[in-house]
Amino acid sequence: MADNLDLVTSSDPLHPSQLIPELCQLFYQLGWTTGTGGGVSIRVDNLVYIAPSGIQKERIIPLDLFVMELSTSRVLRAPPAPATPSSCTPLFFNSYRLRNAGACIHTHSPHAVLATLVYSGPTFTIRNQEMIKGIRQGTTGRGLQNHDTLVVPIIENAPREDQLTDAMAAAMAAHPDTCAVLVRRHGVFVWGATWEQTKVMTECYDYLFDMAVRMRHLGLDPAA
Numbered sequence: 001m002a003d004n005l006d007l008v009t010s011s012d013p014l015h016p017s018q019l020i021p022e023l024c025q026l027f028y029q030l031g032w033t034t035g036t037g038g039g040v041s042i043r044v045d046n047l048v049y050i051a052p053s054g055i056q057k058e059r060i061i062p063l064d065l066f067v068m069e070l071s072t073s074r075v076l077r078a079p080p081a082p083a084t085p086s087s088c089t090p091l092f093f094n095s096y097r098l099r100n101a102g103a104c105i106h107t108h109s110p111h112a113v114l115a116t117l118v119y120s121g122p123t124f125t126i127r128n129q130e131m132i133k134g135i136r137q138g139t140t141g142r143g144l145q146n147h148d149t150l151v152v153p154i155i156e157n158a159p160r161e162d163q164l165t166d167a168m169a170a171a172m173a174a175h176p177d178t179c180a181v182l183v184r185r186h187g188v189f190v191w192g193a194t195w196e197q198t199k200v201m202t203e204c205y206d207y208l209f210d211m212a213v214r215m216r217h218l219g220l221d222p223a224a
């Protein structure tokens, strides 16, 4: 395969090849992408930018990135072997194909994981919180109101990431307004129209997961 180095070479700080390493470093500091876990993917039209699998995400550089074609799943650009694309690639593709997302962020945030333990059922629910206003309604793209009820589906973890693909797609179909899917004892996937919207929503979701766990610990009902 031709190296297609031009796909990951840019001096523009807003180019996906520059943004993904920067965001991974930022998210590492938040405990979202430690131990090689979690990740960030960005789509520009038919091009999907993906980090390599099993690599310390906070040390990624533009030349480490894969570029894939959304319509065919073909790899257009790959770093030297033995690198492979993130094992979360089919889950990122769910957000692009089923929601036309512009970016997808996967975190292993302890706040998200704890929320999936405290909420033992198939959904996480919280209402009447200011930070809910940072989340958008999936179907309309409009921002939610603070008094709206936020529902995030929770799917069960699996030994391999690709085994989560169908369950994630089913949860997205059952919850057309959600912009996130929690994976029990694992983390969360958040998507949005742009990387900026996706980052903001991931921060708000993370805050709300933490808030709900703390409220329950205090005997308060986050869904009340």
Ligand SMILES: CSCCC(=O)C(=O)COP(=O)(O)O
Pocket (backbone or CB within 6 Å): 035, 036, 037, 038, 039, 051, 052, 053, 054, 055, 085, 086, 087, 088, 106, 161
């Ligand atoms: C200790 S990380 C286990 C794999 C995982 O859940 C993840 O998010 C990272 O997968 P990748 O293939 O992108 O390294």
Ligand SMILES: [Zn+2]
Pocket (backbone or CB within 6 Å): 037, 038, 106, 107, 108, 186, 187
């Ligand atoms: Zn993961």
